[in-house]
Amino acid sequence: MPDLFCYPAVIRVIRGSAVGVLIACLLACVAGEATAQAKKPPAKAPSKAPATAPAAPPPAAVITTPATSTTLDSVYSPEQAGRGKEAYSMYCRSCHIPASHTGPVFKQWWAGRRVSELFEYVSTRMPKNEPASLAPEDYADVVAYLLKMNAMPAGKSELEADPTALKQIRIVTPTKRAKP
């Protein structure tokens, strides 16, 4: 029943779900979603879950639409990173050390991808015991903290918990890494 996975267009995911049994179908879904959503204007952060099906972040080449900004453009605020740090302490820290998502490791896995991919990865697979169990806004805060840990500059705006908006932001790591 592969069509079940792709129909209707909105596939929502609840805690404990995450992720495709049929990888090909899911990747197709994501590609389809990417195409469909790229046509939409960036939306206001919804209070609902991300509308895309969770899947392995595809290779950067999958998203071919041009990004409108990068993570060097001050895309999150210090306050948001502060909230993200608290959520990180609350839910992530017992399993993760900074080395597993900063510096070369972060660069290897995420440089060139879109923030939406990082957001979807974190929000559908973490924490391990209860994936997708936090509010989308909390995941956006955690992503902001991950950007801060990787020395990306803060500014006045906040990351929205909206994959469509986050898809506009490309992950670029600074050449000099500050202390997290």
Added chain:
Amino acid sequence: MRQSLTARRTIGLALITGVALFAVLFASVSQSSARQGSKLVRGNMPGEWRYWGADAWSTRYSALDQINASNFGSLQVAWRWNAAVDGEDEYYRTTPLFANGRILTVATTHRYVYGVDPADGHTLWSWKLAEGIRWQKAPRQFAGRGLAYWTDGTEERAIVITPGYHLASIDAKTGKGDPKFGKNGVVDLMEGLGFPLVPLAVDDSGSIEISEAFPARKAKPGEKWNAATKTGADGTMGIDPANGELANSSPAVVIGDVIVVGNSAIHGYYPLKLRNMIGTVRGFDVHSGKQLWKFNLVPQPGEFGAETWKNGSKIGTAGVGKVDPWATWSSDPELGLVYVPVGMPIADEYGGHRPGDNLFANTVVAIDAKTGVRKWHYQFVHHDIWDYDTPMAPNLLDVTVNGARRKVIAATTKQGWVYVLDRVTGEPIWPIVETRVLQSEVPNEQTSPTQPIPTRPAPYSQQGLLAADLIDYTPAIKDSALKLAQKCRMGPYFIPPSPLDGKGKNGKSEYTCSWYAPGASGGVNIDGGTAADPETGMIYVGSQTGMSTTAVAKDPCSELDYTSPHDSCGKIGAAPAPAGYKPSADPAGRGGGFARVAAVTTIGGVSIFKPKEYGGITAYDLNTGDKKWWRPNGNFWRPAPVTDDPLFAGVTLPKVPNNGNQAEVITTKTLVINGTGRGGYGAGGRGGARGGRAGGAPGAAAPAAPAAQGPQLFAFDKATGNPVGAVAIPAFNTAVPMTFMFQGKQYIVFATGAGDNTTLTALKLP
């Protein structure tokens, strides 16, 4: 003759002196007991909270009733104590004690100890231990669940086990280490286990990573500390980390003058090594800190239960490790028994290297606190491959079953059942039947043919996944839900994890994923658990219910054949990458690899699982074993999901209860008091430290819009479960609350927050 007469006289005199001395000592002991014992109820002074679970029986019950249904909503914040003055924490998971006019608590990742004034929340004293590399590489680097308390009516002690595995006895009046206990109040718990202590060193400046990457190591001869790189040997001594890791997360239990101590271990998600330290239970003298006895939770050759490790149980054998009693414990001072809940062996979801039932994993063991001798044990899961540690102090109760007064122990666990046993003998009160269960498809995994299934009481969490658990509003919906569910292995309970690569014992496996309920988080887990009313024999189970899926895979740089899907290559402590290894282009390969583990569980935004009365708070009468009432966590209900999927045209969908997140309950004379826990899902705010969660348990819709309310504490009528009050609180509680009376005022105190924003928050009436 004369000589011998003299000798006899001397012996006689000595005997008389001895008897007199004994009489004096006995009188003194009796006096001391009289001062304390006559007033103590289950080891606790009425109105106080001297144990993590209120009293020795872990009831979480207080007979106080100043705060009641008529005034619960008017509770106000009395004070907030900043728990992060000396450093940050993970989420603040501590329940403090209240004894003899002082709040005693731990805080920060170093587990520092504090005395706090109960009236205004100012710090009375603090106690800190620098543990060097032992702390840096501690697998449980957080404030922990709390403390133990001892008094003889004059002297008072706060007793802590630190993250670096030291035991300390601290004067509860002054915060100074007891000079007669160990060295300046501290006993090194790595001593007395049969391993030499060696100098330790590190190759990186960070913490250990789940499960055991980036560990410490034995220092090289002459190795020094490099202050610039923060690596090398800092003078810390400990057991050679090549043997594995030891840690601690829960308080000791004091019974009489014996401190009973356990340990925790690494997380078992992605172990790198086939061997690790084993769990032990040890008794220490409260006055001197001297080790009195040791009980091995992996029975060593010749000890009872060793034959349940078919490949051998000796420390150092492949497959032997963990089995750690990491949760909180209970005790019966009258019987002199301590009841130890025990965790599982390595690894969480694969046990092919340790065939057999693996005693004393996944048990409660009753141990005589004076001698360290096992009185009985009961194993809830044979050969665990589900991460079903026994995660919580069992509750002790006296109830009347079929007309007979019974001393019982009720263990609520991740599995979603209440196991009710006679606490003198360990015999089940109602039959628990060894029932045939599904067998694993994973190569070399030898699943236990049966598991013990209680006939009574009924479960409080979703068990496995059957067709009857799926939505069936129309034949088409039923058919669609079943087709979706059948993508992963279904069954009534104890469904073994499937091989992710599709390679089974005899070629291709039928499944590459398995449904998993209650799941590793429970059911009951350490954040939730059960309050018991010793007056009525009722228990109130705070739990969650969830549904996820599992699979196991080969980590190319781990010694184990299977673990939770993961790639450890390149990490300190991991095996070298095999020939031809290529790192996955998918970050999931490194971060956890859940990409191909779980399955889609909604159609058009509607969960395929029927909403059920599970999770939240479930009340049972243990005189009869009947389920009496049920409320979702925070009494929170989600509206029915809205969908435009034509499959649901014409169908009225039901509203969905909040059955996610661990409800954190205590009980008083008339109330069940419910904190919603760190997710705060039920109270509707946003997640993290601020509020709710948007995930879902079976039956839940996709994340809904946050409700208007912020963090709250809820009260229910004990007898009926009817909501009788709710009060706004500054932040979601992150651990089980506690209550006490001080200077005529009843207080409710609970931990909040994470990172550098942790507090104890106290409520009282205006």
